[in-house]
Amino acid sequence: MLRGSEWGRWDLHVHTKNTAKNDQFKSRDMNEYCEILFKKAIKKDIKVIGITDYLNIDNYKKVLDFKENIYTNNKFTDDEKDKVSDIFIIPNIELRLDKIARKSLINIHILFNPAFIEEVENSLLTKIEFPISTDLSASLNRHGLIKLGKHRDPRLNDEEAYLEGIKHFCVDYNRLIKIINENKLLKENCLVFVANGDNDGVSGLKTHEELLGSTSSNSELRDSIYRQADGIFSSQISDRNYFLGNGKDSSGKIIDRLGFLKPCIHGSDAHTENKLFEPDQQRYCWIKADPTFEGLKQILYEPESRVHIGATVPEFKNDYEVIDHIKLDNNDVFNKEIYFNQNLTTIIGGRSSGKSTLLQCLAKKLNKPLAENKESENRFSHIKDLSSNLQIIWKDGREDDSRRVEYFYQGHMYQKSTNKGIEDIIKEVLLQQKPDIFDKYDEAISNIKISNTTNLTEYSNAKEKIKALNQSLEKLGNYNDVLSQLDKLNEKINKLNLSELNEHELEYYHNKNNVLVENNEKSEKIISILSKLDNLNIDDVFSFHIKQDIPSYKDIPWDLSDEICDIRKYIENEINKSQKEYRKKLESEIDRLSLLNREIENDALFNRVKALLEKSLQATPILTQIEKEKTKKINIENINAEIASFQRLIDEKYDNIEKTWRLMFDELDNLIDSINNISLNKGQLIISSSQEFQVISFRGFIDQRSGLAQSLVSEIPLIKTKEELYQFFNKIKDGLINQSIKLRNSFSLEGFITEFFSDSWFKLKYDVIYDGDSYNNMSQGKKAFVVLKLNLECSDSKCPIIIDQPEDDLDNRAIYSELVSYLKTKKSERQIILVTHNPNVVINADSELVIVANQHGSKSFNTNGKKFEYISGSIESIKAEKESTLTLAKNTIREHICEILEGGEQAFKLRERKYSF
Template sequence: MKEHIVFERGSEWRKWDLHLHTPGTAKNDGFKGDDIWEEYITSIEKSDVRVFGITDYFSMKNYLKVKSYQEKGRLKDKLILPNIELRIQPVTGSGIPINIHAIFDPTLTEEEIEREFFRDLKFEYKESTYSCTSQDLCNLGRVIAEDPLCPEESAIKKGIGSFSIAYSLLKKIFDKSFFHNRLIVGTANSSNDGMSGLLKQEAGLQPAREEICRMSDFIFSGNLNDIDYFLGKKTSIDEVINTYGNLKPCVIGSDAHSMDKVGVFPNNRITWIKADPTFEGLKQVIFEPEERIRISETCPDTKFDYNVIDYVELNKAGTWHQKIYLNQNLNTIIGGRSTGKSTLLSSIAYKFDAIEEIEHKDYISSLSDYIRVFWRDGNESYQRDIEFFPQNYISKIADTKSDELLLDILLGNEEKKQRYEVYLSKRAEQFSMIQTQVALLFEKKRLCLEKVAYIKGIGDIEGIKHEIDKQQSFRNEIQAKLSDKKDILETYEEIEKKLNVLKVQQQSYKQEIDFLNQLSQKDFLNLNSSISLLSLPKDTMDLLSQKINQVINQANKSIKEEIGNQIINKSNAYKKVSHDINTTLEKEEYKQGKQIFTDNKNLNEIIKNLDALNKKLAQIKKEIESLTTLQKEYEEIGHSIIKHHLEYLDIMNDIASHMRMQHEGVKLTSEIALKNGLETALNESISLRSGAMNDFIKQIVDGYRKTTKTDIELSVKTLINSGMEDKLTLKGNASVQSLITRILSECWFELKLNVEYDGDNLKDMSPGKRSFVILKLLLDFSDKKCPILIDQPEDNLDNRAIYNELVKYIRSKKKERQIILVTHNPNIVVGADAEEIIIANQNGKNSPNRDSIKFEYVSGSIENRKAKDINGTDSPILQRCGIREHVCDILEGGEIAFKHREHKYGFHNL
């Protein structure tokens, strides 16, 4: 009995040449040389092609010769398949019968193929019927040569050269139950000796072309148009299935008829097949006509070595002891309950510190010293990245952490991350600026109140004006009595008025000079502490910091220089006013007038009173001007606070417009919404005992809720005016300033991130669909290429969703990244066409492992088949059957999943 070979890494890409002739081939034999067979066998051995279809016309004699070399120890690690090349009718437009190939299961014996196949092939010539046996072919050749003594080998070649059969007869032979699952048929599609050649004939041969194609499993063609057409890409999958029975993969071989062509594919277009190098592996190409085969110069689906885990080494006495090799694509771990599936997956993840919280974490931790993970580049590095999604992890994210995930995904995009950092910086600037301005607003209010009180302390302006009129009336009466000195007194009064003006100016300059001297000691510009440059590279940060400090220092220097200039200007003005005062005091007319007032005591007293009253009036007017300036500044600060607070809305709308992404049907959307905290913040400061205050809070919140600048501005003005006019009833520990500072410095809007998929929002989806979308989010919006470890991704999904959504998704994603997942669902294993299946088992009475080790694993491909050994109850359970049989035995619905996969594109015979 032939040894059952298990390819532990599962289905891998290998070169296959399914059309290779040999020395002595019946037609066009170009192999020359005395030692041609040794040269031929050596050439195959040196080739990097793993599988060869040894081909000859209506014969397997040369295939058997190649096998004889293999049986003697040659052609190690090469799979040799018997490919019988046939000619069938009708003929093409070139007058050549259609070229069709029958590739047999190599476990069939020569006698079985002779009995079931060659003897049933019939050709009629000159009223005689010949089968395709060696004897009949020889007899046919001698008849054709009209030479009964024609040498046997030459006669057989002549017989083969003329032998052709009707496609209808060949179909009956192919349909025999004996060949079920043991025969694969390929047909050429060229215009010379293939199906396309029939199109050169009359249109009535199209049905014959369709029937010939229907009984074929694949097409011998490297033409890109043929490849796309037979995969349904030129028309549709349904049309190809309806016309030709099923989709057809295309393959191309070397078709070598001479030594220089052995292993040389036409135009270097090589047939790559992702399967075990077995007959069963070849059948996978039929079931997966697009994914399992490529015709290209280089190996398909390559991943960087540092992104692929090559194997895992387990070594703990009594627990596990083996190597598990991994495929670069999809690895599925299956087994019954508590068989070590999740234990293996979690132990790998633990080595990379990729575990937060899982069940039995302490146990997994205890195994960490007894597992080693090696990458395909040979390194055992645990600093490399992996992604691990433990059981229920995805559903937990869907339920509680979707917002965090969405933001992390968006910030994974460098452009969006930079915009988000700018957004945070702007918010921090606004917060700091508004807090400063609110403090300044209240300071201006305090100064205004102080100024009002100060003016009130000086006196009432209307009362002072009335008193001035009264004193002037007294003065006029006295002056009338001094009419002869009227001109002198009038001149004196004019000069006195000017002196009063000059003295007020003198005092004003003195105060301004003193204040400017104080300002000259201060820095006006300082670095904004809310702006951080730490996110920048060090060289950029240092350059900007240097530039900022340089600008600040230069600005402060410039301001101080201007203050110095103003001190000089005002000092000069002060000196000039002082000089004018002194000059005026020395004028003779002033002295004469003053003497008159001195001699007249009453008039002098009146003049003193008028002087004091006029000074008070001038002082009040000056203070009123100062108060007006303060009030204007107060209003400007208030408007600025409102403006900057409203800018929060612009900042939020701007970032919301950029926090959006789309990928393969999944849309990440963003909008702004009012935080719940606004009402809470108002409630914490304002007394709720008053109905008016409750209405006030509602009015403020409603304005914000409308998210328009007009409504928010109205709310802000209402809050500021009510607070500044002391119309708010506050709680004991609250103040108007603290309330306004808190409300206006804070941004009360937040980003609301959402996901749209297949017409639904994330929060409206069923739990299963939500979990699937979260998985897509985790993987599709990531630039990572590291391995993905997932424990039971099918959780919460029904079978329809698993097959329609999850399976399709995994099939796509495994091309980009290595996936290792635990599953109980056969549709994921079979439907996603897992390249490697790892079967897990825990030692037990009815499920023994080798050497009674606690956990044991066996790995291989879907195509690995071996009938269950029902008598080997004492042998380790994992060795009792093939991988496919384990899948069907362990996973409920496994056999149905295989049938669905095999019938998916219309296949029923294999």
């Protein structure tokens, strides 16, 4: 199963039994040592072992021989044998340089490609010499080391001399690098690492950062050693940060001084069995690559993301959020299973090779739309059939097509980069940060509108009341005219020689006369009641009649008829009694009224005015009219008071309407502040919001209802704030009041006010600031990239991301400088599977797995002639069958990339020098 580059433990500094220096191993022999070595390696899940020794690779060859014969070893189970066979063994020669550090020699480690051991021995080791005297030198081979040892002590035998020679052999660093650089094959197949530690290494007792920050007589030589080295042997965090440009010196300064950023690797430096694969403080070396020499070289190109020193793997994803592989059951496809990397998987291929089809089937099975709308999706009806038998297996082992993924179909980012699309995305992002942010705003606006609707209704009702009251006033006449009429009528009374009478006396007379008339009416009613009372008898109360033929029963001395007659007599007596009492009360009331009337009739003032009035009968109609006008005057005053009361209510409600209307702006301001205060923590990506006047909606409202002058209508687009809008409203309102403006369709002023104050006429406007640019000022390609960032960077989701050819929506600069950077960062957090035809996306985003698609044709052959076939591997994969006639099998992944993707070779070169000059 090919998942491409995956994290694994690499221990690149392991000594063996019979190591040339400091051999503390307790194993009886190399065979026993190897058993312990590989048993431990299996237990620790070690992928690569760097067999290390001083100045030679003899012990490496012995370990390699043990591994190659593992299937004949009865000390291992079949499963263990398979695991041992998969462990990659790499030779690591440890060399001492000339004395240039303060307290010790400097260690240099050269890691070789095992496939080129012969070249190493013949082209490198034999050419390295150590001067014994002015005219004598020793080569770096067994013969030369014995020669050196015996020169120092002639008494030693060959084995003793060999070890003595190793102890004192030092390498001229410049000579070493010159030999390597002059041999292209050698240069391509060995890596030089400078050791660093407390007791040895280039910095002696200092860290690299401390050493390079110091000034000393041999600092130039040190810089030269660092510059020529491919990497550093160090587990110090400060060293790692420094050589990646994250320490005291910037990456630019490191590149300028040392040539390129340097990866740091580490090993257990085991000299005992207990120390095997157990470096101090669990500072394990993790490398994300194929367990090959080519995989090791990837840390040169990605010194930060491909290697990690620590107790655990640096990247973690939940198993239920990683698609492990898919199972295919399709006669047109050769593959039965296709695996994915948990980081970045890229799918490449020529036109119609099935690369997008594979992604579409995956998305369809996961119930994701393949296009913007149903009409466009009809083009993919065949995908439903192709994906029907597809099974999606997640890393937790479950088959599940209901789990969440984020799918970006081809052209998705471009379509979503429109204003409406970007608004929806921004809202979704904001809701992830504050789920109730819009609900609170909508609820507040709804309550405000309900409140204002109540105010507007009461305002309109009060206006209608005043309208009705004014109509009543019109019927009553003018208040001043009524007052004038009263003056005229009073003047007529005066002219009737009723000078002895004044208005007060007349009013007194009329009041008394009204009482007299009222009392007489009451007395007449009482007399009528008395008459009816006299005629009332028991038969009027009870209408039933007792029949006389009810027989009696002889045995019971009781007659029902007699009994009923007695009851009748009793009731009749009670009625008579009540009649007498009621009559007495009525007669008493008549006497009271008669007494009151006699008092009035005997009243001197009453009789004097009555006498005068009887003499002036023509004053009566005038006096009657005076009473009518007085009543009218009172009614007018009451109506005016009621109008004034309603007008105060109107003023109060209008004030409330305006204040409540302004609350909508306050809520919008609060929402804007809430949005602008949300911290996305996404570097240069900022979401901002503001108020925007709805010119089109407001102009439509105005144009429908009014016949405004064109000059007034032209002011609408200039409105920017609520105060400017309110000023414009007042212009229209004043024009309606003074009738310089007329509304269409008989629309009233009150109707205009109601509709205006029912809305704020402003809406929320979003903007995205990225890299200093406002969204509307971005190129279309940059907008599309921002859509991708908003969807993914601002999302809290950790589900897989599936993208079909994102570069189609982005310009070239965005692809390399933005998309590549984004993919490299995001893939450590979320699984990404994408189809691309751009080499930069594959290579410079350091795709962990590349899937190559091919459609069978006359010049591109698939296995068994199947229509579609896929092959998978890492960028560093060296697997290929050069003699094969099959298109996919005969090339390495790198060769496929360079052949299929235009600019692939250039992209590889760019990757290899991006952290160097």
